[in-house]
Amino acid sequence: MGDEHKYAKHLLHYERVRKIIPNQSQTLSKSPGQFRKGTMPLFSARAKGAYIWDITGNKLLDYMGALGPIILGYADTVTDNAIKKQLKDGIIFSQPHPLEFEVAKLITQLVPGADMVRFGKNGSDATSGAVRIARAYTKRDVILFCGYHGAQDWYIVSTERSAGVPRMLKQLVHGFEYNNLDSLEKLFTKFPGKVAAVIMEPAYAEHPKGRFLADVKRLAHAHGALLIFDEVITGFRWSSGGAQKYFGVTPDLSCFGKSIANGMPLSAIAGTRTVMQKTEDVFFSFTYGGECLSLAAAKAVLSELKRNPGILKHVWRMGEKLQKGIQKSIESHGLSHSIACVGFPPRPIMQFYKDNGESSPELRALFQQYIIDAGILYSTYWNITYAHREHHIAFTLRAVDEALRKVKHDIAEGVVLKKVGRSIAPVFAMHAGGKKA
Ligand SMILES: Cc1ncc(COP(=O)(O)O)c(C=O)c1O
Incomplete structure (x- = not known):
């Protein structure tokens, strides 16, 4: 062998x-x-x-x-040509570039839950940003999760590979089981009035049973919490509007990354206008957030997905x-x-x-x-x-x-x-x- x-x-x-x-x-x-x-x-x-x-x-x-x-x-030709074309004009600038608006616009056209959009680089920027926005919006701290959500402290404290992360954060994140509404309900009962958001991958290995995703949304809202779909894998893969379009359940906030730019480093948080406006009070800011080679790649990818179902x-x-x-x-x-x-x-x-x-x-x-x-x-x-x-x-x-x-x-x-x-x-x-x- x-x-x-x-x-x-x-x-x-x-x-x-x-x-x-x-x-x-x-x-x-x-x-x-x-x-x-x-x-x-x-x-x-x-x-x-x-x-x-x-x-x-x-x-x-x-x-x-x-x-x-x-x-x-x-090395897709359409994406690579868009990157090369942008390279002639420059990679990054001292003020926002129109590409930020163009890609944000495409996302609002494609994704049901996207009224407003912000960009990061890794999927982890998007998930940690969405969690921060949800905490700011609800003025609560506890996060309930289902799936993998990236490298940042708020989530990684819940895993076995959490060396270097303050233990005290562990009390703020709790996992529930996919297709097990009871496991989520129990956590809401355990932390009354404390849950800021439920963050989950809308689908991974299992298919959602019955109305599971809609029930998660209903339960979250009934308890005053937001629903965040982590679409870092499913976004622009399950459908051009993500798994939320495929399953017909619209979250308050969505996180995208990975296939958004066919390999260029870009991620995005999208959400309803009311919730996303809270981003103005939240620190979500990166030197490279508006880097234009990745935005040009995303514009090419999203336009292709929109043009050719x-x-x-x-x-x-x-x-x-x-x-x-x-x-x-x-x-x-x-x-x-x-x-x-x-x-x-x-x-x-x-x-x-x-x-x-x-x-x-x-x-x-x-x-x-x-x-x-x-x-x-x-x-x-x-x-x-x-x-x-x-x-x-x-x-x-x-x-x-x-x-x-x-x-x-x-x-x-x-x-x-x-x-x-x-x-x-x-x-x-x-x-x-x-x-x-
Ligand atoms: C569902 C999901 N969320 C978030 C992330 C984190 O993305 P990144 O590694 O780009 O920070 C990943 C990465 O695999 C992921 O699969």
Whole structure:
């Protein structure tokens, strides 16, 4: 499995990097710690369309999508031309640039819950900003959450990787379970008159049952709290108006990032006029908030999504084919008790279980190894982009079927642990209703 010699250059680079870069990466989920050293590529050099090339020139069909920002495909011509054109005029200026208005306008046209918009850089800027606005608006402190919401203190204190964050913040954030209204209701009962907002990913692995999202909104409002949808993943992926348009539930505030600019660093908070006006009293300000290469990229991406609804239809269709095909393979190999392909077509998620129902990082690592051996860069989820075509999906389904055949064989022979060795540690285990980052 894998080819140690093939990855020698990766190991060499890893040794150099680890001397001067803690975690060997700027993003935990991309770090070499998330891949099995010696048997997988660890560093990328370039990307185009649906492919990435690693530092040895090895070409891989990519489904990580840079962790989500890529929606049109890597080095997309329309986006890249917009960036190049803007570069001639300048990157950033001493006063606001008209692009801020143009992109904000596009978002108000596309997103049901967007009357007003502000920009940041990372998704974490948007989620922490939205939480701050909600606290200022309601004059309350407690936040109820469901999902992953980024790197800032207010949220990360609730996770296992919270070194350096004041413990006292922990009493202000509490997790509830997706599709479990009771778990949310209990928290409202426990903190009467104290909850500023419910922040949640509108969808992740599970589909909302019945009126779950509408009920969350009703409950939040009944208790005087705001509803914030963290659409950093779902925004401009589930639909051009985000998951809120897809599910028909409009939050008070929404957070966008990732695919808003096909890879350029931009995030946004959008919301109703009454709530967003509170931003004028809140400190939400960054030197690079109005940086124009990213805004030009966002203008190109959002205009494309608005002009051509076929883009996201294609993403859904490819994702549906992939998800159904994987699920069929899982069933045909009799692996349904150990592996599932859940979530939504724009981003199907694989789940791996031990016999006792706990998640199995070892099975995940084994499957990932076989898929990467087949020339596909994959980690947990399949991030579908407009660049993924029928032939990519067909190729991937053949590779998945073969990988599952091997996984089944390894389970039957009892050699899973021997093959994967020490399993890869997740970035952190998530809370109720959450996921691994
Ligand atoms: C749902 C969600 N919210 C917020 C974030 C944080 O975004 P960023 O890493 O860009 O700060 C992420 C990142 O993965 C995310 O998935």
